[in-house]
Amino acid sequence: MASCGRPRGSSSSSANLAKHMKEMAKAIKEQAQATNLMAQQLSTGDRDSNIRRLEAGQTHTTFADFKKIGLPEFRGALDPDIAEEWLAEMENVFTIFLCTKEQQVSYATFMLKADVEFWWDGVRRLLEDAGINISWATFKEAFYKKYFPLSVRESRDMEFLQLRQDRMSIAEYAEKFERLCKFSKMYKANPDEKWKCMKYQGGLRAEVLTAIAPLEIWEFSSLVSKCQVIEECTKKLASEKASLSRKGN
Structure with missing residues (x-):
């Protein structure tokens, strides 16, 4: 007699999704701890030798510096808290690694992968066609609207x-x-x-x-x-x- 439950693959897919979200949240939390430690090192003049110090007269770090931080990628999340934590971690990094507003958008969007990358490509094109300057505030507003809407924040x-x-x-x-x-x-x-x-x-x-x-x-x-x-x-x-x-x- 056929069972009346969910399809066999359904529970497996839900379990895999839950596992993925848990791993992403853990990765973001661990990176936040690493960033805080790095901030403490910078405040005392102790800096990771793998990350180049700013040269005299240099006002911002390079993309090579940014990649060495090892930040987690963002591939989307059903849990808005994970999305918010990822964005907050990006902003924490930008308080330590000096870069221009334009670089902030470029660096952060580089970490968007899979469906999120395609989403941002579409949003970016619409903004450019409308003649809107894509600042960090513009990216943040679009990101929140998609992954952490106002209704959830309220x-x-x-x-x-x-x-x-x-x-x-x-x-x-x-x-x-x-x-x-x-x-x-x-x-x-x-x-x-x-x-x-x-x-x-x-x-x-x-x-x-x-x-x-x-x-x-x-x-x-x-x-x-x-x-x-x-x-x-x-x-x-x-x-x-x-x-x-x-x-x-």
Whole structure:
């Protein structure tokens, strides 16, 4: 008797797609960590010997310098967060490796592959035919419209406004808070550290909030660190109470 489920290849294709997206997200995250390390090296004057230093009077790096960074290619993604992370990583690189606005577009679009490359070729032709100057802002606007549309960004902003810790650990809550905070219209309009801390505290579970609020910590990393300490103490206290209760019975 024939089964009524999905075609055999469907689950396999979904699994392969999920695996591809996971690998892409991992590659982008690893490259972000590498870029941050490189930024630290540059700030202290310690630079990878494989990447040529700027010569006296040189105002930007070359395409050969850019290729040595080893950035991940972008082949499209169903998850808009992956697309946003890739674009953000490109912008991080451009703050370290000086290049002109025209070079930024050329370098970034070089990393577009497969269907994304064909998409950009079509968009580029339309823009050129319309006499529009293809700046980095122009590319970014087109990229967002295709892979991270306004409706998705607005939903992230709403998700941030409604974010609560609930069953998440402090580490999980902080990670999600940071990821969604960059989509907050309010925070982007006025990036205030105190407001960020107050918003974070507002979503904490009651047992953590009552302990952390009186401390009035307005530096985000310190706030998260103290919350983690309180979380561990709360767990330990609950465990000891449970142990005493069992002994009493």
